[in-house]
Amino acid sequence: MTHRARTRMCAVLATAVLAVSGGYAYGAPARDAMDQDIETAVQGVDAYWNAHWSEFFTETYVAPTVLGEYDGASADVPTCDGEPLEDDNAFYCKTAEDYIAWDTDLMRSGYRNGDAFVYLVVAHEWGHAIQNRLEAELRTIDGELQADCLxxxxxxxAARDGTVVFDEGDVDEVRMALVRGADTTPWTKEGDHGSAEERVDAFGLGQELGVEGCLPEEVSTEGAAAVLDR
Ligand SMILES: [Zn+2]
Structure with missing residues:
Protein backbone atom coordinates (compact mmCIF):
# COMPACT_ATOMS: atom_id res chain seq x y z
CA MET A 1 0.00 0.00 0.00
CA THR A 2 2.63 2.46 1.03
CA HIS A 3 4.78 1.24 -1.82
CA ARG A 4 2.27 2.26 -4.40
CA ALA A 5 2.11 5.81 -3.08
CA ARG A 6 5.85 6.04 -3.11
CA THR A 7 6.14 4.90 -6.71
CA ARG A 8 3.75 7.60 -7.82
CA MET A 9 5.77 10.25 -6.05
CA CYS A 10 9.04 9.04 -7.50
CA ALA A 11 8.07 9.92 -11.03
CA VAL A 12 7.35 13.50 -10.03
CA LEU A 13 10.50 13.98 -8.00
CA ALA A 14 12.93 12.22 -10.31
CA THR A 15 13.30 15.21 -12.59
CA ALA A 16 14.51 17.48 -9.82
CA VAL A 17 17.13 15.09 -8.48
CA LEU A 18 18.35 14.12 -11.92
CA ALA A 19 19.27 17.73 -12.53
CA VAL A 20 21.42 17.71 -9.40
CA SER A 21 23.20 14.55 -10.46
CA GLY A 22 23.71 15.70 -14.02
CA GLY A 23 25.08 19.02 -12.84
CA TYR A 24 27.64 17.24 -10.80
CA ALA A 25 28.71 14.70 -13.43
CA TYR A 26 29.53 17.29 -16.04
CA GLY A 27 30.44 20.31 -13.96
CA ALA A 28 32.96 18.82 -11.53
CA PRO A 29 36.69 19.15 -11.95
CA ALA A 30 38.55 16.06 -13.14
CA ARG A 31 38.93 13.57 -10.31
CA ASP A 32 39.72 9.91 -10.25
CA ALA A 33 37.01 7.31 -10.80
CA MET A 34 36.72 6.34 -7.15
CA ASP A 35 36.29 9.93 -5.98
CA GLN A 36 33.57 10.38 -8.55
CA ASP A 37 31.80 7.23 -7.41
CA ILE A 38 31.96 8.41 -3.80
CA GLU A 39 30.57 11.80 -4.80
CA THR A 40 27.80 10.16 -6.82
CA ALA A 41 26.92 8.00 -3.81
CA VAL A 42 26.82 11.06 -1.53
CA GLN A 43 24.65 13.05 -3.94
CA GLY A 44 22.36 10.11 -4.69
CA VAL A 45 21.72 9.10 -1.08
CA ASP A 46 21.20 12.70 0.03
CA ALA A 47 18.79 13.34 -2.85
CA TYR A 48 16.94 10.14 -1.97
CA TRP A 49 16.29 11.28 1.59
CA ASN A 50 15.42 14.81 0.52
CA ALA A 51 12.79 13.41 -1.83
CA HIS A 52 11.42 10.56 0.28
CA TRP A 53 11.93 11.30 3.97
CA SER A 54 8.39 12.58 4.49
CA GLU A 55 6.94 9.34 3.14
CA PHE A 56 8.23 7.58 6.23
CA PHE A 57 8.93 10.06 8.99
CA THR A 58 7.69 13.26 10.57
CA GLU A 59 9.80 16.40 10.97
CA THR A 60 12.14 17.44 8.20
CA TYR A 61 15.15 15.68 6.81
CA VAL A 62 18.46 17.22 7.77
CA ALA A 63 21.54 15.79 6.05
CA PRO A 64 24.59 14.87 8.11
CA THR A 65 27.79 16.78 7.43
CA VAL A 66 29.96 14.95 4.92
CA LEU A 67 33.50 15.16 6.22
CA GLY A 68 34.49 12.61 3.57
CA GLU A 69 37.94 11.12 3.23
CA TYR A 70 40.56 11.06 5.94
CA ASP A 71 43.90 9.32 6.28
CA GLY A 72 43.80 7.33 9.51
CA ALA A 73 47.56 6.76 9.36
CA SER A 74 48.44 10.45 9.26
CA ALA A 75 49.19 12.68 12.20
CA ASP A 76 46.24 14.88 11.37
CA VAL A 77 43.27 12.57 11.95
CA PRO A 78 39.81 14.07 12.52
CA THR A 79 38.28 13.39 15.92
CA CYS A 80 34.83 12.37 17.08
CA ASP A 81 34.00 13.30 20.66
CA GLY A 82 37.69 14.00 21.17
CA GLU A 83 38.83 10.57 19.92
CA PRO A 84 40.82 10.27 16.65
CA LEU A 85 39.03 8.25 13.96
CA GLU A 86 40.35 4.72 13.52
CA ASP A 87 42.61 3.79 10.61
CA ASP A 88 40.96 1.77 7.79
CA ASN A 89 37.47 2.38 9.10
CA ALA A 90 34.45 4.53 8.33
CA PHE A 91 32.25 6.40 10.75
CA TYR A 92 29.16 8.26 11.54
CA CYS A 93 30.04 10.62 14.40
CA LYS A 94 26.81 10.92 16.36
CA THR A 95 27.74 13.68 18.73
CA ALA A 96 26.59 17.19 17.86
CA GLU A 97 29.29 17.01 15.18
CA ASP A 98 26.90 14.78 13.18
CA TYR A 99 29.26 13.89 10.35
CA ILE A 100 30.20 10.88 8.21
CA ALA A 101 33.77 10.08 7.19
CA TRP A 102 35.80 7.24 5.70
CA ASP A 103 39.45 6.28 5.58
CA THR A 104 40.95 6.56 2.11
CA ASP A 105 42.76 3.22 2.32
CA LEU A 106 39.55 1.41 3.32
CA MET A 107 37.86 2.80 0.22
CA ARG A 108 40.83 2.00 -2.05
CA SER A 109 41.10 -1.60 -0.88
CA GLY A 110 37.35 -2.21 -1.22
CA TYR A 111 37.19 -0.46 -4.58
CA ARG A 112 39.63 -2.98 -6.02
CA ASN A 113 36.82 -5.55 -5.78
CA GLY A 114 34.37 -3.27 -7.54
CA ASP A 115 32.87 0.19 -7.31
CA ALA A 116 29.83 -1.01 -5.35
CA PHE A 117 31.91 -1.11 -2.18
CA VAL A 118 32.24 2.65 -1.82
CA TYR A 119 28.50 3.05 -2.39
CA LEU A 120 27.89 0.60 0.43
CA VAL A 121 30.21 2.44 2.83
CA VAL A 122 28.67 5.85 2.12
CA ALA A 123 25.10 4.53 2.29
CA HIS A 124 25.78 2.49 5.44
CA GLU A 125 27.25 5.43 7.35
CA TRP A 126 24.41 7.61 6.12
CA GLY A 127 22.11 4.90 7.47
CA HIS A 128 23.61 5.41 10.93
CA ALA A 129 22.97 9.15 10.62
CA ILE A 130 19.33 8.36 9.79
CA GLN A 131 19.06 5.97 12.77
CA ASN A 132 20.31 8.73 15.01
CA ARG A 133 17.44 10.92 13.84
CA LEU A 134 14.83 8.32 14.74
CA GLU A 135 13.12 7.56 18.01
CA ALA A 136 14.51 4.53 19.83
CA GLU A 137 11.49 2.34 18.98
CA LEU A 138 12.33 2.65 15.28
CA ARG A 139 15.82 1.30 15.69
CA THR A 140 16.38 -2.43 15.51
CA ILE A 141 18.45 -4.28 18.08
CA ASP A 142 21.31 -4.81 15.66
CA GLY A 143 22.13 -1.29 14.56
CA GLU A 144 24.80 -2.43 12.13
CA LEU A 145 22.49 -4.67 10.15
CA GLN A 146 19.83 -1.96 10.16
CA ALA A 147 22.41 0.40 8.67
CA ASP A 148 23.14 -2.18 5.94
CA CYS A 149 19.40 -2.55 5.31
CA LEU A 150 18.97 1.23 5.06
CA ALA A 158 18.39 6.36 -5.65
CA ALA A 159 18.65 3.94 -8.58
CA ARG A 160 14.89 4.19 -9.16
CA ASP A 161 15.17 7.98 -8.98
CA GLY A 162 17.94 7.84 -11.58
CA THR A 163 20.68 9.44 -9.47
CA VAL A 164 22.70 6.25 -9.03
CA VAL A 165 23.18 3.40 -11.46
CA PHE A 166 23.07 0.12 -9.66
CA ASP A 167 23.96 -2.87 -11.83
CA GLU A 168 22.83 -6.42 -11.23
CA GLY A 169 26.37 -7.56 -10.44
CA ASP A 170 26.81 -4.91 -7.77
CA VAL A 171 25.29 -7.00 -5.00
CA ASP A 172 27.83 -9.72 -5.80
CA GLU A 173 30.55 -7.07 -5.66
CA VAL A 174 29.33 -6.00 -2.24
CA ARG A 175 29.33 -9.62 -1.09
CA MET A 176 32.82 -10.21 -2.46
CA ALA A 177 34.19 -7.04 -0.89
CA LEU A 178 32.75 -8.01 2.49
CA VAL A 179 34.00 -11.60 2.31
CA ARG A 180 37.48 -10.74 1.04
CA GLY A 181 37.91 -7.86 3.43
CA ALA A 182 36.50 -9.84 6.36
CA ASP A 183 39.64 -9.78 8.49
CA THR A 184 41.66 -7.03 6.89
CA THR A 185 39.87 -3.85 7.99
CA PRO A 186 37.83 -2.92 11.08
CA TRP A 187 34.94 -1.90 8.83
CA THR A 188 34.61 -5.34 7.29
CA LYS A 189 35.58 -7.37 10.35
CA GLU A 190 32.93 -9.88 11.31
CA GLY A 191 32.66 -9.03 15.00
CA ASP A 192 31.77 -5.38 14.54
CA HIS A 193 29.31 -5.48 11.71
CA GLY A 194 27.95 -9.05 11.49
CA SER A 195 29.08 -11.76 9.07
CA ALA A 196 29.36 -11.02 5.38
CA GLU A 197 26.29 -13.16 4.67
CA GLU A 198 24.19 -11.44 7.33
CA ARG A 199 25.22 -8.08 5.95
CA VAL A 200 24.43 -8.99 2.36
CA ASP A 201 21.04 -10.36 3.49
CA ALA A 202 20.28 -7.12 5.35
CA PHE A 203 21.31 -5.06 2.32
CA GLY A 204 19.09 -7.22 0.09
CA LEU A 205 16.14 -6.78 2.45
CA GLY A 206 16.45 -3.02 2.14
CA GLN A 207 16.67 -3.26 -1.62
CA GLU A 208 13.60 -5.43 -1.79
CA LEU A 209 11.32 -3.83 0.80
CA GLY A 210 12.65 -0.31 1.09
CA VAL A 211 12.92 1.75 4.28
CA GLU A 212 9.86 0.13 5.90
CA GLY A 213 11.53 -3.25 5.61
CA CYS A 214 14.36 -1.92 7.78
CA LEU A 215 12.16 -0.79 10.66
CA PRO A 216 11.25 -3.12 13.56
CA GLU A 217 8.31 -5.33 12.59
CA GLU A 218 6.15 -4.27 15.53
CA VAL A 219 6.30 -0.62 14.50
CA SER A 220 3.41 0.53 12.38
CA THR A 221 4.44 3.01 9.75
CA GLU A 222 0.83 4.20 9.46
CA GLY A 223 1.21 6.93 12.04
CA ALA A 224 4.33 8.45 10.52
CA ALA A 225 7.07 7.88 13.03
CA ALA A 226 8.42 10.79 14.99
CA VAL A 227 12.05 11.73 14.91
CA LEU A 228 14.28 13.43 17.41
CA ASP A 229 14.46 17.21 17.46
CA ARG A 230 17.68 18.46 16.09
ZN1 LIG B 1 28.18 0.69 11.00
Missing amino acids: AGAELDG
Whole structure:
Protein backbone atom coordinates (compact mmCIF):
# COMPACT_ATOMS: atom_id res chain seq x y z
CA MET A 1 0.00 0.00 0.00
CA THR A 2 2.63 2.46 1.03
CA HIS A 3 4.78 1.24 -1.82
CA ARG A 4 2.27 2.26 -4.40
CA ALA A 5 2.11 5.81 -3.08
CA ARG A 6 5.85 6.04 -3.11
CA THR A 7 6.14 4.90 -6.71
CA ARG A 8 3.75 7.60 -7.82
CA MET A 9 5.77 10.25 -6.05
CA CYS A 10 9.04 9.04 -7.50
CA ALA A 11 8.07 9.92 -11.03
CA VAL A 12 7.35 13.50 -10.03
CA LEU A 13 10.50 13.98 -8.00
CA ALA A 14 12.93 12.22 -10.31
CA THR A 15 13.30 15.21 -12.59
CA ALA A 16 14.51 17.48 -9.82
CA VAL A 17 17.13 15.09 -8.48
CA LEU A 18 18.35 14.12 -11.92
CA ALA A 19 19.27 17.73 -12.53
CA VAL A 20 21.42 17.71 -9.40
CA SER A 21 23.20 14.55 -10.46
CA GLY A 22 23.71 15.70 -14.02
CA GLY A 23 25.08 19.02 -12.84
CA TYR A 24 27.64 17.24 -10.80
CA ALA A 25 28.71 14.70 -13.43
CA TYR A 26 29.53 17.29 -16.04
CA GLY A 27 30.44 20.31 -13.96
CA ALA A 28 32.96 18.82 -11.53
CA PRO A 29 36.69 19.15 -11.95
CA ALA A 30 38.55 16.06 -13.14
CA ARG A 31 38.93 13.57 -10.31
CA ASP A 32 39.72 9.91 -10.25
CA ALA A 33 37.01 7.31 -10.80
CA MET A 34 36.72 6.34 -7.15
CA ASP A 35 36.29 9.93 -5.98
CA GLN A 36 33.57 10.38 -8.55
CA ASP A 37 31.80 7.23 -7.41
CA ILE A 38 31.96 8.41 -3.80
CA GLU A 39 30.57 11.80 -4.80
CA THR A 40 27.80 10.16 -6.82
CA ALA A 41 26.92 8.00 -3.81
CA VAL A 42 26.82 11.06 -1.53
CA GLN A 43 24.65 13.05 -3.94
CA GLY A 44 22.36 10.11 -4.69
CA VAL A 45 21.72 9.10 -1.08
CA ASP A 46 21.20 12.70 0.03
CA ALA A 47 18.79 13.34 -2.85
CA TYR A 48 16.94 10.14 -1.97
CA TRP A 49 16.29 11.28 1.59
CA ASN A 50 15.42 14.81 0.52
CA ALA A 51 12.79 13.41 -1.83
CA HIS A 52 11.42 10.56 0.28
CA TRP A 53 11.93 11.30 3.97
CA SER A 54 8.39 12.58 4.49
CA GLU A 55 6.94 9.34 3.14
CA PHE A 56 8.23 7.58 6.23
CA PHE A 57 8.93 10.06 8.99
CA THR A 58 7.69 13.26 10.57
CA GLU A 59 9.80 16.40 10.97
CA THR A 60 12.14 17.44 8.20
CA TYR A 61 15.15 15.68 6.81
CA VAL A 62 18.46 17.22 7.77
CA ALA A 63 21.54 15.79 6.05
CA PRO A 64 24.59 14.87 8.11
CA THR A 65 27.79 16.78 7.43
CA VAL A 66 29.96 14.95 4.92
CA LEU A 67 33.50 15.16 6.22
CA GLY A 68 34.49 12.61 3.57
CA GLU A 69 37.94 11.12 3.23
CA TYR A 70 40.56 11.06 5.94
CA ASP A 71 43.90 9.32 6.28
CA GLY A 72 43.80 7.33 9.51
CA ALA A 73 47.56 6.76 9.36
CA SER A 74 48.44 10.45 9.26
CA ALA A 75 49.19 12.68 12.20
CA ASP A 76 46.24 14.88 11.37
CA VAL A 77 43.27 12.57 11.95
CA PRO A 78 39.81 14.07 12.52
CA THR A 79 38.28 13.39 15.92
CA CYS A 80 34.83 12.37 17.08
CA ASP A 81 34.00 13.30 20.66
CA GLY A 82 37.69 14.00 21.17
CA GLU A 83 38.83 10.57 19.92
CA PRO A 84 40.82 10.27 16.65
CA LEU A 85 39.03 8.25 13.96
CA GLU A 86 40.35 4.72 13.52
CA ASP A 87 42.61 3.79 10.61
CA ASP A 88 40.96 1.77 7.79
CA ASN A 89 37.47 2.38 9.10
CA ALA A 90 34.45 4.53 8.33
CA PHE A 91 32.25 6.40 10.75
CA TYR A 92 29.16 8.26 11.54
CA CYS A 93 30.04 10.62 14.40
CA LYS A 94 26.81 10.92 16.36
CA THR A 95 27.74 13.68 18.73
CA ALA A 96 26.59 17.19 17.86
CA GLU A 97 29.29 17.01 15.18
CA ASP A 98 26.90 14.78 13.18
CA TYR A 99 29.26 13.89 10.35
CA ILE A 100 30.20 10.88 8.21
CA ALA A 101 33.77 10.08 7.19
CA TRP A 102 35.80 7.24 5.70
CA ASP A 103 39.45 6.28 5.58
CA THR A 104 40.95 6.56 2.11
CA ASP A 105 42.76 3.22 2.32
CA LEU A 106 39.55 1.41 3.32
CA MET A 107 37.86 2.80 0.22
CA ARG A 108 40.83 2.00 -2.05
CA SER A 109 41.10 -1.60 -0.88
CA GLY A 110 37.35 -2.21 -1.22
CA TYR A 111 37.19 -0.46 -4.58
CA ARG A 112 39.63 -2.98 -6.02
CA ASN A 113 36.82 -5.55 -5.78
CA GLY A 114 34.37 -3.27 -7.54
CA ASP A 115 32.87 0.19 -7.31
CA ALA A 116 29.83 -1.01 -5.35
CA PHE A 117 31.91 -1.11 -2.18
CA VAL A 118 32.24 2.65 -1.82
CA TYR A 119 28.50 3.05 -2.39
CA LEU A 120 27.89 0.60 0.43
CA VAL A 121 30.21 2.44 2.83
CA VAL A 122 28.67 5.85 2.12
CA ALA A 123 25.10 4.53 2.29
CA HIS A 124 25.78 2.49 5.44
CA GLU A 125 27.25 5.43 7.35
CA TRP A 126 24.41 7.61 6.12
CA GLY A 127 22.11 4.90 7.47
CA HIS A 128 23.61 5.41 10.93
CA ALA A 129 22.97 9.15 10.62
CA ILE A 130 19.33 8.36 9.79
CA GLN A 131 19.06 5.97 12.77
CA ASN A 132 20.31 8.73 15.01
CA ARG A 133 17.44 10.92 13.84
CA LEU A 134 14.83 8.32 14.74
CA GLU A 135 13.12 7.56 18.01
CA ALA A 136 14.51 4.53 19.83
CA GLU A 137 11.49 2.34 18.98
CA LEU A 138 12.33 2.65 15.28
CA ARG A 139 15.82 1.30 15.69
CA THR A 140 16.38 -2.43 15.51
CA ILE A 141 18.45 -4.28 18.08
CA ASP A 142 21.31 -4.81 15.66
CA GLY A 143 22.13 -1.29 14.56
CA GLU A 144 24.80 -2.43 12.13
CA LEU A 145 22.49 -4.67 10.15
CA GLN A 146 19.83 -1.96 10.16
CA ALA A 147 22.41 0.40 8.67
CA ASP A 148 23.14 -2.18 5.94
CA CYS A 149 19.40 -2.55 5.31
CA LEU A 150 18.97 1.23 5.06
CA ALA A 151 21.95 1.27 2.67
CA GLY A 152 20.11 -1.17 0.41
CA ALA A 153 16.93 0.92 0.60
CA GLU A 154 18.77 4.18 -0.08
CA LEU A 155 20.72 2.87 -3.05
CA ASP A 156 17.79 1.05 -4.59
CA GLY A 157 15.68 4.17 -4.14
CA ALA A 158 18.39 6.36 -5.65
CA ALA A 159 18.65 3.94 -8.58
CA ARG A 160 14.89 4.19 -9.16
CA ASP A 161 15.17 7.98 -8.98
CA GLY A 162 17.94 7.84 -11.58
CA THR A 163 20.68 9.44 -9.47
CA VAL A 164 22.70 6.25 -9.03
CA VAL A 165 23.18 3.40 -11.46
CA PHE A 166 23.07 0.12 -9.66
CA ASP A 167 23.96 -2.87 -11.83
CA GLU A 168 22.83 -6.42 -11.23
CA GLY A 169 26.37 -7.56 -10.44
CA ASP A 170 26.81 -4.91 -7.77
CA VAL A 171 25.29 -7.00 -5.00
CA ASP A 172 27.83 -9.72 -5.80
CA GLU A 173 30.55 -7.07 -5.66
CA VAL A 174 29.33 -6.00 -2.24
CA ARG A 175 29.33 -9.62 -1.09
CA MET A 176 32.82 -10.21 -2.46
CA ALA A 177 34.19 -7.04 -0.89
CA LEU A 178 32.75 -8.01 2.49
CA VAL A 179 34.00 -11.60 2.31
CA ARG A 180 37.48 -10.74 1.04
CA GLY A 181 37.91 -7.86 3.43
CA ALA A 182 36.50 -9.84 6.36
CA ASP A 183 39.64 -9.78 8.49
CA THR A 184 41.66 -7.03 6.89
CA THR A 185 39.87 -3.85 7.99
CA PRO A 186 37.83 -2.92 11.08
CA TRP A 187 34.94 -1.90 8.83
CA THR A 188 34.61 -5.34 7.29
CA LYS A 189 35.58 -7.37 10.35
CA GLU A 190 32.93 -9.88 11.31
CA GLY A 191 32.66 -9.03 15.00
CA ASP A 192 31.77 -5.38 14.54
CA HIS A 193 29.31 -5.48 11.71
CA GLY A 194 27.95 -9.05 11.49
CA SER A 195 29.08 -11.76 9.07
CA ALA A 196 29.36 -11.02 5.38
CA GLU A 197 26.29 -13.16 4.67
CA GLU A 198 24.19 -11.44 7.33
CA ARG A 199 25.22 -8.08 5.95
CA VAL A 200 24.43 -8.99 2.36
CA ASP A 201 21.04 -10.36 3.49
CA ALA A 202 20.28 -7.12 5.35
CA PHE A 203 21.31 -5.06 2.32
CA GLY A 204 19.09 -7.22 0.09
CA LEU A 205 16.14 -6.78 2.45
CA GLY A 206 16.45 -3.02 2.14
CA GLN A 207 16.67 -3.26 -1.62
CA GLU A 208 13.60 -5.43 -1.79
CA LEU A 209 11.32 -3.83 0.80
CA GLY A 210 12.65 -0.31 1.09
CA VAL A 211 12.92 1.75 4.28
CA GLU A 212 9.86 0.13 5.90
CA GLY A 213 11.53 -3.25 5.61
CA CYS A 214 14.36 -1.92 7.78
CA LEU A 215 12.16 -0.79 10.66
CA PRO A 216 11.25 -3.12 13.56
CA GLU A 217 8.31 -5.33 12.59
CA GLU A 218 6.15 -4.27 15.53
CA VAL A 219 6.30 -0.62 14.50
CA SER A 220 3.41 0.53 12.38
CA THR A 221 4.44 3.01 9.75
CA GLU A 222 0.83 4.20 9.46
CA GLY A 223 1.21 6.93 12.04
CA ALA A 224 4.33 8.45 10.52
CA ALA A 225 7.07 7.88 13.03
CA ALA A 226 8.42 10.79 14.99
CA VAL A 227 12.05 11.73 14.91
CA LEU A 228 14.28 13.43 17.41
CA ASP A 229 14.46 17.21 17.46
CA ARG A 230 17.68 18.46 16.09
ZN1 LIG B 1 28.18 0.69 11.00
